[in-house]
Amino acid sequence: MPTVVETFESKILRGNPLGDPHVRRIPVYLPASYATGRRRYPVITLLSGFTGFGEALLNRSAWTETVPERADRLGRTGRMADAIIVMPDCLTRYGGSQYLNSSAAGRYEDHLVHELVPWVDRRFRTIPHAGGRAIMGKSSGGYGAFVQAMRHPDVWGSVAGHSGDMYFTYCYLPDFPKCLDLLARYGGRVERFLRAWDRMPQKGDPTLHAAINTIAMAACYSPNPRTPVGFDLPFDPRTGELRPRVWRRWLAWDPVNLVARHARSLRRLRLVYLDCGTRDEFHLQYGARMVAGQLRRLKIRHVHEEFDDGHMNVQYRYDRSFVLLSRALARR
Amino acid sequence: MPTVVETFESKILRGNPLGDPHVRRIPVYLPASYATGRRRYPVITLLSGFTGFGEALLNRSAWTETVPERADRLGRTGRMADAIIVMPDCLTRYGGSQYLNSSAAGRYEDHLVHELVPWVDRRFRTIPHAGGRAIMGKSSGGYGAFVQAMRHPDVWGSVAGHSGDMYFTYCYLPDFPKCLDLLARYGGRVERFLRAWDRMPQKGDPTLHAAINTIAMAACYSPNPRTPVGFDLPFDPRTGELRPRVWRRWLAWDPVNLVARHARSLRRLRLVYLDCGTRDEFHLQYGARMVAGQLRRLKIRHVHEEFDDGHMNVQYRYDRSFVLLSRALARR
């Protein structure tokens, strides 16, 4: 049975502040056995990275399997038990929601937890409790998976985060001056940049990344309805000086600052998996080590791995998480 | 009516030397009106760039339309007349065939001209002659479009090449020492590199591009059945010295060396369009200027444009070629 791409009409995302669609297409991978039997299946929710979304996980490329192809292969070779894989779409006009609620971007956390999860349980033959549910992802998706698992241990029973955004001091802050350099071309005015952004014939130019990523994160971590753009930048757009109050709001969402507070939730999880490449261009291996260190000190069972690679094109690591999640989901 | 993805079983590609599949999936975009009427449509064949293939043109991304979405929009706004768009798959184990016949890679030119074209005419309500057919593409696809149009003016009546491979002296040769640097890690032995290549967990690392692109081009331009790998490298793999006889075989396939010989064919075309960004990372704007200069001197009608951008993420230029091709295809 092929992957089905469902159309989901979200009440929560309707009228979201960035004008993003509230109707989203959600691919759902169903294992081969799904069509022919009556049994129920565990569900893995797979969150995309920055600028990603569910359907893009079905994109074909010369050298990389799609998520369904990967799951099929791992299933065929007996390494992964049958599971449903749900691929949400939480993309925004700025490139991503971090799977959080924000007055600037929309209520994506609510959408995920309060809309998608129940809908999946209604729509498919799932194991409809936390033990049967895992959440995973890479990069911003790894961030989302980790944070959502901590915040909703009643919903998710296992988590795997690959190269997830962690230790914002190293993964975001070094981009601030680069963002400032770009904003300077727009008179240091983020509104003006965003108007230009919407009209750019292409948005893939590498020099744009630091700027749009910083802006997207500001919309997620420091929304402020009393501003024209709906969020506070963590720095003065002319001098670049950090705004400590805004920056602290960001840091409050940094996984390295969330673990201790959510220790009880994390302890309830069947699997806590995190990994990162030792040459990650965003230096995420350091955040992962800090998180792993905290888990260890808090005596929370977890698997922490490093591998010799950078941040990009590391989907082959899903082979590892799919297998581990599959075992965790199979446990009674 | 949605884009249909057809499965095509190629006789010509069966048993190809690189072990690539002979069954390919070919997306065919059909305009909205196709389903309801009985009229015949012109056909645009759209060739992918290096590491690309037809289905990848349907890949979704945050900021870029798919080819069908683009055609739909241009049709809706009246800028482009209805046309069928065929998206072949000529991908190989090394990343691409340049749409040529090669004893090292396979007979992709024959596949395109002798299999796909007739099949499209049989399978769909096409205008089954050169005047109703256009060929276009970007990068290696722009190369393929240009070369195929020159070689088969009886098949294709119009051509549009975006940022196509031209003037190999600037677009390929500077990669040779980089390829040598990489081969050095494999003892300067291309067989050893290719064995490693097949097993690499990821093939997207930027340092690999110069090497695999050079190898892929060698398989296309200088095949040699009497060698273990099936092709000659254009240089000594240890000293890097150019092998003039091999390099000349490459140059024989350089568009700047093909135009004069194919002037008659080019003159028959309804549209000859080529463009390139003025900051192309592979310096292809220079090749395009040389080709345009030759066309001008040979008094061959053509459109040559430059735009302020690089090589990547410039699909927005299809808006230009789709519109021009559409007009050319509509001519009597």
Added chain:
Amino acid sequence: MPTVVETFESKILRGNPLGDPHVRRIPVYLPASYATGRRRYPVITLLSGFTGFGEALLNRSAWTETVPERADRLGRTGRMADAIIVMPDCLTRYGGSQYLNSSAAGRYEDHLVHELVPWVDRRFRTIPHAGGRAIMGKSSGGYGAFVQAMRHPDVWGSVAGHSGDMYFTYCYLPDFPKCLDLLARYGGRVERFLRAWDRMPQKGDPTLHAAINTIAMAACYSPNPRTPVGFDLPFDPRTGELRPRVWRRWLAWDPVNLVARHARSLRRLRLVYLDCGTRDEFHLQYGARMVAGQLRRLKIRHVHEEFDDGHMNVQYRYDRSFVLLSRALARR
């Protein structure tokens, strides 16, 4: 009269902790008129950037004047009044002292203020009070000039800082993960790296800069005699986690945090000049804007300029500071 290169035997630097020489060669530029008259001259002390030192300011290069050549030309064309220019040597084994006292690197501030200044006044016909003395420099030298002028307004009467180290959050912190990446090759052990450092056949490789610069700054800003290397790194060498207490010690030396406290001293200066390129690779234009903003709010007269360039090869900016300093030094 040519520049004289004096040999200075420092008591203060004798037995310094890094084993650097206590005998230093100090070029002193004397204007043409010095030899023939009996008048006294103002003194500009020019501090070198990281890895620099006085004699290196005499280095010849194809396109750039030496400091004496520049002063001669500005003098000849009447733009700069005659002045003595002293070029101290405060280089250390790690690349620089930031012109501070440190138990890890040596007492370079004392050397500058308590040894060099009196020696210059004894040795040459100077105007031996603050009004006749200026301090200037670029990069780390701009830092040193600015900090020394704030701390010793009784010694220096004018200051010019070009592209000076400011706002450590942008100019140093983004290097920390790069330093960590390099330390990882040495098991995350700074002692082991430093042993390798001393033996490296070349130390100019660009990948080394972030590491040695971070280490040199730690020796300046967070010395700690109770550690094997004599200083604290501002982060855990394995996880990279910032050590807030150490980082705060660094920040206490950041010019953006020194201005308010030294407002009275700064107000006494005849000239406060700072500039920076708008494309500075270390993002120092932002720190300069913060400092200029504070000076403005504190109503401290100053000149703040920006220019369209990066951090390197901007000695042509000395033309600007030499002229302004010259005027300030001439004032009664």
Added chain:
Amino acid sequence: MPTVVETFESKILRGNPLGDPHVRRIPVYLPASYATGRRRYPVITLLSGFTGFGEALLNRSAWTETVPERADRLGRTGRMADAIIVMPDCLTRYGGSQYLNSSAAGRYEDHLVHELVPWVDRRFRTIPHAGGRAIMGKSSGGYGAFVQAMRHPDVWGSVAGHSGDMYFTYCYLPDFPKCLDLLARYGGRVERFLRAWDRMPQKGDPTLHAAINTIAMAACYSPNPRTPVGFDLPFDPRTGELRPRVWRRWLAWDPVNLVARHARSLRRLRLVYLDCGTRDEFHLQYGARMVAGQLRRLKIRHVHEEFDDGHMNVQYRYDRSFVLLSRALARR
């Protein structure tokens, strides 16, 4: 006895076409024993790289010895016999002369061979025949050393070339499109670029290197008095198309094309040494391998070494050549 810096007034360089000075300062290193004895010494002539010149070899830097310091150390430790080291200045307005005669740049080969050599023999107690003379250099200086030794075996008896310009197809040609990109900012007109060049406040910007290096080489390899600038570019400045006749003039000066013709001369040399880093940014290791291969096939004794480094900051390799040259010069 210290290095003396002699002022040399060249008749040959007087009125040179680029307006460069005909009076040059030539550092001459004299070994410690020179002052006290009456013996004669062998002479090593050390040629600078692009943008370099004799006096710059005396420049002080934090981590690298000057040439005299290096020679002193090698002498002190008994690894190198006493020798005079002459450091010519063949710099031009464009960065270098390649030590050739050119109607566009000046007669630097003649200056070297017909002026400097006899003057050194007159001025110092030298061993005034080829056996007592060695020529060496790095990069463009390595090129110059190699070419001069081949062309004047009656003058030079030994040669050492470090990372010398060789195989122009890899070391220069890949810069042509980069040069074209820069020329495009000046309307594709080299005269206009050169006028801007003379006025640039700084000339060290890395994006300039490909352009000025290409222009300098054109002035050396393809002078043409019938052009406004005095030389032919090897490509059309708008389309970039190689001009085969001009390019062949360049290739005629490529060491890989000179060895066979000068085999007899090379065979007369006491030492032929060449080396290159295996990560040379200009890919010069490949040219060195080609040259070494030819020497081997021609049965010309030589030493060819490779080392694990790039092109920059590799003066430590002089330790190797100084020692080998020293032995060759000592032979009877």
